[in-house]
Each structure stands twice: as C-alpha cells, then as structure tokens.
Amino acid sequence: MGAAAAIALTLAGCGAKTPDYKSIWSTTPTTTTTPVDKASLVPFPDYLNKLGVQSKQVVPDQLDDLKVNLPRPPGWTAYKNLNYSPGTVVIAKNDTYPLAMLMVFQLSGDFDVKDALKHSDADALLSENFKKLGSSSDDYQGHPSSMIQGSYDLNNQRMQSYNRIVITKGNPPKPGISYLIQLTVTAYAEKAKEQAGDIEAIIKGFSVS
Numbered sequence: 001m002g003a004a005a006a007i008a009l010t011l012a013g014c015g016a017k018t019p020d021y022k023s024i025w026s027t028t029p030t031t032t033t034t035p036v037d038k039a040s041l042v043p044f045p046d047y048l049n050k051l052g053v054q055s056k057q058v059v060p061d062q063l064d065d066l067k068v069n070l071p072r073p074p075g076w077t078a079y080k081n082l083n084y085s086p087g088t089v090v091i092a093k094n095d096t097y098p099l100a101m102l103m104v105f106q107l108s109g110d111f112d113v114k115d116a117l118k119h120s121d122a123d124a125l126l127s128e129n130f131k132k133l134g135s136s137s138d139d140y141q142g143h144p145s146s147m148i149q150g151s152y153d154l155n156n157q158r159m160q161s162y163n164r165i166v167i168t169k170g171n172p173p174k175p176g177i178s179y180l181i182q183l184t185v186t187a188y189a190e191k192a193k194e195q196a197g198d199i200e201a202i203i204k205g206f207s208v209s
Contacts, residue, residue: 038125041122041125043126044122044165047116051109052109053107053108053109053111055106056105056106056108057085057103057106058087058105058106059086059089059104060087060089060102060181063104063179065170065171065172065174066104066168067208067209068102068104068181068208069206069208070089070100070102070183070202071205071206072091075093075094075198076092077091078091079091079099084101085103087104088103089101089102089103098185098188098192098198100183100184100186101182102182102183103182105179106177107177107178107179107180108177117137117145120146121135124163125148127150127154128152128153128154129152129153130151131152133149133150133151134148135149140164140166141209143168143208144166144167144168145164145167147162147163147164147165149161149163151189157188159187160187160188160189160192161184161185161186162183162184162186162199163182163183164183164184164203165180165182166208168181168208181208183203183206185202
C-alpha cells in the first residue's frame with residue numbers, strides 16, 4: 001500500500017485564505033481551529049502496516065465482488081500520469097484541476113475497521129498548512145467510512161480537497177479479505193466555488209455496492 005494510498009491526499013491541497021465551501025462539499029461539516037500535533041500522526045498506510053494488514057492495489061473495473069462507481073461530469077476525461085500507481089483511476093476537467101482520483105486496495109488481515117478509520121485522516125492533516133473545513137465518521141451507503149475536507153498548500157498554490165475512505169467486504173465476503181476504496185476530489189481553492197457543480201456531482205454520485 002505504502003505511498004500509493006497517500007498519492008491522492010498528497011495531490012489534494014488545503015490552505016490559508018480560503019472561502020467556506022462547507023455548504024458545497026459536506027452536509028454535516030465540522031470546522032476546527034484546534035492545533036494538530038503532527039508529530040503524533042502516523043500516515044494511514046503505515047498504520048495499517050503496523051496492524052499486520054497486507055494490501056494490493058486492484059483495478060476497480062476488474063472486481064467481481066464489489067462495484068465502485070465514479071461519475072464523470074460532461075467535459076471530464078481520463079487523465080494519465082506516470083507518477084500514478086497502476087490501477088489508479090483519474091478524471092480531470094480540461095486535463096488539469098479539478099480532478100478526481102479513485103484507488104481501490106484489497107486488504108488481507110483481520111482488524112477493527114472502525115478503530116482503524118479513526119486514523120485515516122492523518123495523511124490530509126500532514127499536508128502543508130492544512131486547514132480542515134469538515135469531516136465525518138458516519139457510515140457511507142452502509143459501509144464504514146471516514147471523510148475529511150480542507151485546504152492546503154501545494155507547489156505555491158492553495159488547493160481544496162475532499163477525501164473519503166470506505167472499507168468494506170465484497171459479496172460474497174471472503175474470510176480475512178476486505179477492500180479500501182479512496183476517493184479524492186481536488187481543485188484550486190480560488191476556483192472551487194465556480195466548479196462546485198461538477199465537484200458535487202462526483203461526490204454525490206460516487207457509490208460503493
């Protein structure tokens with residue numbers, strides 16, 4: 001799993017002078033100004049590794065026991081980058097930001113999913129000058145999930161990102177096997193409001209079944 005699972009969070013930025021997009025990207029946002037002790041944060045892939053969980057990235061369309069849908073608004077096309085790990089699905093508007101990234105990992109090992117998800121925001125919180133705009137630990141479409149949205153600095157740009165992680169079983173479930181599905185939608189913070197229609201369509205249309 002390693003750095004591959006953190007790619008989306010690395011690309012999705014968060015930052016300082018940022019409009020409030022909570023009403024666009026979250027129905028139950030939770031803002032915070034509490035300082036984050038970054039020294040205590042462990043990147044989520046490393047946390048899972050410490051639990052003894054083995055992972056393998058898989059191509060979403062090739063799964064026969066799980067269906068993951070990533071909506072594609074008009075004008076969004078497949079985006080390729082050699083830096084992406086094999087199996088990563090990315091779509092973008094006009095071949096640049098905003099973009100949406102989908103990754104699926106098959107996890108091997110028994111662990112407390114709900115407890116593990118409490119650590120899934122670490123990668124976002126470790127981003128440069130991250131400002132959290134909202135988060136949720138509610139189930140997503142009946143599956144254990146965690147969501148965080150915020151802004152951060154990336155290559156001298158202020159970015160806005162929405163990141164959701166879902167961990168679930170396939171159908172039929174396989175002993176000791178689960179799936180981690182990660183969706184990250186990223187935009188330039190200054191343009192996020194005008195691009196909110198497409199972004200909201202992706203977030204609301206994303207499904208795991």
